[in-house]
Amino acid sequence: MMTICLILPLLGLFSLCCAHTDFFTSIGHMTDLLNTEKDLVLSLKDYIKAEELKLAQIKTWADKLDQLTDTATKDPEGFLGHPVNAFKLVKRLNTEWVQLENLVLKDMSDGFISNLTVQRQYFPNDEDQTGAAKALIRLQDTYNLDTDTLSKGNLPGVKHKSSLTAEDCFELGKIAYTEADYYHTELWMEQALQQLDSGEESTIDKVLVLDYLSYAVYQQGDLDKALMLTKRLLQLDPEHQRGNGNLRYFQYIMSKEENKTDSTLSDGAESRARKGRPKDHLPERQKYEKLCRGEGVKMTPRRQKKLFCRYYDGNRSPSFILSPSKQEDEWDKPRIVRYHDIISNEEIAKVKELAKPRLRRATISNPVTGVLETAHYRISKR
Numbered sequence: 001m002m003t004i005c006l007i008l009p010l011l012g013l014f015s016l017c018c019a020h021t022d023f024f025t026s027i028g029h030m031t032d033l034l035n036t037e038k039d040l041v042l043s044l045k046d047y048i049k050a051e052e053l054k055l056a057q058i059k060t061w062a063d064k065l066d067q068l069t070d071t072a073t074k075d076p077e078g079f080l081g082h083p084v085n086a087f088k089l090v091k092r093l094n095t096e097w098v099q100l101e102n103l104v105l106k107d108m109s110d111g112f113i114s115n116l117t118v119q120r121q122y123f124p125n126d127e128d129q130t131g132a133a134k135a136l137i138r139l140q141d142t143y144n145l146d147t148d149t150l151s152k153g154n155l156p157g158v159k160h161k162s163s164l165t166a167e168d169c170f171e172l173g174k175i176a177y178t179e180a181d182y183y184h185t186e187l188w189m190e191q192a193l194q195q196l197d198s199g200e201e202s203t204i205d206k207v208l209v210l211d212y213l214s215y216a217v218y219q220q221g222d223l224d225k226a227l228m229l230t231k232r233l234l235q236l237d238p239e240h241q242r243g244n245g246n247l248r249y250f251q252y253i254m255s256k257e258e259n260k261t262d263s264t265l266s267d268g269a270e271s272r273a274r275k276g277r278p279k280d281h282l283p284e285r286q287k288y289e290k291l292c293r294g295e296g297v298k299m300t301p302r303r304q305k306k307l308f309c310r311y312y313d314g315n316r317s318p319s320f321i322l323s324p325s326k327q328e329d330e331w332d333k334p335r336i337v338r339y340h341d342i343i344s345n346e347e348i349a350k351v352k353e354l355a356k357p358r359l360r361r362a363t364i365s366n367p368v369t370g371v372l373e374t375a376h377y378r379i380s381k382r
Contacts, residue, residue: 036119047112054108061100065092133175137184141277142289147191166195166202170209177212182219183277189213207237214246220275226250303332312339 072079072089080086124132140150149155151164164172173188193209196202210233218226227250233243290296299307307329314320326340343351363372 032122033124036122040116040119043112043115047109050108050111054103054106057103058100129171130175133172134179136172137176137181140184142292144293147187148194151191151195164191166192166200167204169195170204170212173209173212173216177216181278182216183275185212185216186220189216207233207240207243210236211240211242214243218246218250223250223254227254299331306332 072085080089136150139145140147145155147169151169153161153163155161169188169192173185173192176182176184176188189209189212192204193206193213196204196206196209210229214226214229214233217229227247230243230247230250233240234247237243287296309326309328311324312320312327313324325342328338328340330336330338361374363374365371366373
C-alpha cells in the first residue's frame with residue numbers, strides 16, 4: 001500500500017470571517033498577506049538603513065566638531081588669532097550648521113510610510129481578528145486540544161511551530177467573553193494567568209486577567225473558585241471597585257445558601273453545577289468532530305486486506321494505455337479511490353493561480369427560506 005501521511009487539517013485556523021470582502025476565508029488568499037508582510041519588512045529595513053546612514057553622518061560631524069571646539073576653547077584668543085580659523089568659524093555657523101539642521105530634520109520614513117499606506121488596504125480588520133480567534137477555538141474543540149498544547153504550538157502534523165504569548169491567550173479569552181462563551185473564556189484566561197505566573201513578560205496585567213477569569217468562572221457555576229480568584233485579585237489591587245463589589249456579592253450568595261435547608265442546598269448545588277462547553281445548535285457536530293479526530297468507523301483488518309493499489313488504464317482508454325494512472329483503494333463501502341500523480345506540481349500551481357480570483361465564500365441553503373447565505377460555522381471558500 002502507498003503510504004498516506006495524515007496531517008492535522010488547519011484550514012479552520014486560517015479560515016477567518018471577514019464582513020467586507022471575505023478575503024481571509026481561504027489559505028490561498030492568506031498567502032497574499034504573507035507576501036504583503038514580507039514586502040513591508042524589506043521596506044522597513046530600507047528605512048532603518050537610511051536612518052543609520054543619517055545618524056552616521058551626524059555622528060561624524062559631531063565627533064569632528066567636538067575635537068575642534070575642545071581645542072579652540074582652551075585658548076580662544078590664540079585660536080581666533082589665526083585668520084583661517086576665524087573665517088571657518090563664521091562659515092560653519094552661517095552655512096554648515098544650517099546644512100546639519102536640514103539633515104536632522106530630513107524625514108527618512110517617507111518611502112516606508114508610503115508603502116505602508118498602500119498595503120494597508122489589504123490589512124485584516126477587527127472582524128478578521130475575531131474570526132481568526134473563533135477558528136482557533138473551533139480547532140481546539142474539534143481535536144480536543146488543551147490550551148497549554150495550543151499555546152505551546154504542539155500541534156501534530158505542523159511544520160512551523162509557533163507559540164502564543166500571554167497577551168494572545170488573553171485576547172482569545174476576551175473574544176470568547178464578548179460572545180458570552182464563558183467556558184472558553186475560563187480556559188484561555190487561565191492559560192494567560194499561568195504564563196504570567198511563570199514569569200513571562202507581558203503588557204497584560206494579572207489584575208485584568210483575574211477580573212475576566214473570576215466572572216467567567218462564576219458564570220460557569222463554580223462560586224467557590226470565583227470567590228478565591230476575586231480574593232487573589234484584591235490582594236494585587238485592594239481598591240479594585242468591581243472586585244470589591246463581586247467579593248461582597250459572592251459572599252452574600254454563599255451565606256444565603258448556607259442558611260437554606262438541606263433540600264434547598266441540594267437544589268442550589270445542582271443550579272451551580274459547572275456548565276461546561278456550550279451546546280452546539282448543529283446536531284451532527286459531534287459526529288463531524290469525531291471523524292476529524294479519526295474516531296469514526298474503523299476499517300477492520302479483514303476489510304483492509306481487500307484494499308489494493310493498482311495501475312488503472314481507464315478500461316483500456318487510449319489516454320491511459322501508455323501512461324496508466326496510479327490508483328489506491330481508500331475505502332470499500334462506499335468505494336473511495338485515490339489517484340496519485342495525475343498532474344504535476346507546476347500544473348497544480350497554475351490551476352490555483354487561475355482559481356484564486358474566482359474564490360467566493362461558501363454558502364448554505366436556509367432551511368426556512370431556501371436562500372443561499374453564509375454561516376459562521378462554514379467559512380471556507382470555493
